[in-house]
Amino acid sequence: MSGFGIKELVDVLRASAGEEEDVNLEGDILDVDFESLGYDSLALSNTVRWIERDLGIALPDEAIDVGSTPRGLLDEVTRAVARVA
Amino acid sequence: MTAPVVTGLGVLSPNGSGVDDFWAATLAGHSGVAPLTRFDASGYPSGIGGEVKDFDAAELLPGRLLPQTDHMTRLALVTAEQCLADADLDPRELPDFAVGVVTAASAGGMEFGQRELEALWGRGGAYVSAYQAFAWFYPVNTGQISIRHGMRGASSAIVTEQAGGLDAVAKARRHIDHGTPHMVAGGVDSALCPWGWLCMSRSGRVSTSTDPNRAYLPFDVEASGYVPGEGGALLVLEDPRAADRRGAPKRYGSVLGYASTFDPRPGSGREPGLRRAVELALDQAELAPGDVDVVFADASGVPELDRQEALALAAVFGTRGVPVTAPKTMTGRLLAGGASLDLAAALLALRDQVVPPTVNITHPAHGELIDLVTDQPRELPLTHALVLARGLGGFNSAMVLCQGED
Structure with a gap:
């Protein structure tokens, strides 16, 4: 377990890329794509680099995909953490 | 244009x-x-x-x-x-x-x-x-x-x-x-x-x-x-x-003329480009110096640059030929924003027929050359305003505004 879940992801999104006003990041967003959450590729790039840095992991370039979802990104994180362990 | x-x-x-x-x-x-x-x-x-x-x-x-x-x-x-x-x-x-x-x-x-x-x-x-x-x-x-x-x-x-x-x-x-x-x-x-x-x-x-x-x-x-x-x-x-x-609701004024010039090489002894910028902007606006009712000066605050500006204004408008002001004495010089704020002030001056003051001036240095509006706003009929700006490195610009639509 990385201990990095949706709550931690939302914290990083807010800190690294900010928050869209009409989107509720506290809601059920696991399967909502990042574009619909208001994040473009640069925002997601910032978020992904931040996670890599804090967890000491490397995520594939495909992790920066605005068509992906928080669940998809968290799965990538879990796999990356397993590779390091 | x-x-x-x-x-x-x-x-x-x-x-x-x-x-x-x-x-x-x-x-x-x-x-x-x-x-x-x-x-x-x-x-x-x-x-x-x-x-x-x-x-x-x-x-x-x-x-x-x-x-x-x-x-x-x-x-x-x-x-x-x-x-x-x-x-x-x-x-x-x-x-x-x-x-x-x-x-x-x-x-x-x-x-x-x-x-x-x-x-x-x-x-x-x-x-x-x-x-x-x-x-x-x-x-x-x-x-x-x-x-x-x-x-x-x-x-x-x-x-x-x-x-x-x-x-x-x-x-x-x-x-x-x-x-x-x-x-x-x-x-x-x-x-x-x-x-x-x-x-x-x-x-x-x-x-x-x-x-x-x-x-x-x-x-x-x-x-x-x-x-x-x-x-x-x-x-x-x-x-x-x-x-x-x-159906735009407001008309603050119009931009009638503009020119920018570049200063000669430092040490050349030739005249700075500011006066030429003023004259070219007036030409473009098809106005004579006497048509300008107020000048918003660049007002560098560096004594030699102030002197150059006062000389340029006296050369174009005659000695004490036009009211000159520098409301930026209340804001400082706002880098690339300062001259735009002067345009706003000039348009508001044209709207309200009042020249805002230059503050804190106690001993004018070029009173024989320019009529600086100090301490208090000065009410007078205003139709045309000239705004000047200089940038470090030799940039000179002048813009002529008029009240309402041309």
Whole structure:
């Protein structure tokens, strides 16, 4: 377990890329794509680099995909953490 | 060239945010120049500046924009919103390429850049924000304003140091002439961070006085340089027919003429380019010197540059031939934003038929050459105003405005 879940992801999104006003990041967003959450590729790039840095992991370039979802990104994180362990 | 009409104004100034507060403070002689609070300036040669007060970016801007913007861009975005609202112009209701934006910059997002460079050298590349890619870039204000409001018409950025506040408006005027009917233009700038302050201090032109009321005294025998400030103004300029078509509610005035010149090589002994800029701008406006009712001076605060400006004005208008003012004595010089704020002040002066004062001047240095409006506003009939700006490195610009539509 990385201990990095949706709550931690939302914290990083807010800190690294900010928050869209009409989107509720506290809601059920696991399967909502990042574009619909208001994040473009640069925002997601910032978020992904931040996670890599804090967890000491490397995520594939495909992790920066605005068509992906928080669940998809968290799965990538879990796999990356397993590779390091 | 069709004279574009100014249909909206946005202002963030050290002595007042919003057109009404700025203008009331300016007529009352209220200064926004004070000891710096944004950072500890105690280790620097000077510590007096014009900060925009009570600016809460988190309150004024969407959360998504905060991690990707320097302070100067936040100021510019709020100013842009103001001027569009004042003009009752929503670019998204107009055709895709009908609205453009031109902003002036001096150095880009210095504070953002400093923070990211500190992260790079102090903690490593992994700590540098991806937004560094554009947040410290000099055209970033144009880009962010364009994206936020859906303005896809002809757009650009101008870097001519402190002349940029006029040059950006002139560029917008050319875009209107070439067929983009609505433009947002001007400068909003800030470099009030340690890195920016160091760069400005090194110019040798920043006053080292510790008294906010004595630090920036253009055209005074005690002139000792200038005080840097932040903020500026953005104007909505439109083809007058396009403004009529969409029913624009206001007409502050029109841009009748403009010229920019470059100074001769330093040490050449030849005359600086300012007088030529004034004459060319008047030619373009098809006006004689006697038609100009007020001059908003560049007012460097560096004694030799003040003398050059006074000589240029006396050469064109005759000695004490026209009232001259420098309300920027209440704000400091706002880098690329200063001349745009002077355009706003000049348009408001034309609207209200009153010349705002130059404050803190106790011993005019060039009283035999220029009629400086000091202490109190001066009411008089005003039809045409001339705004001057000079930028470090030899830039001179002059813009002629008239009341209402041409």
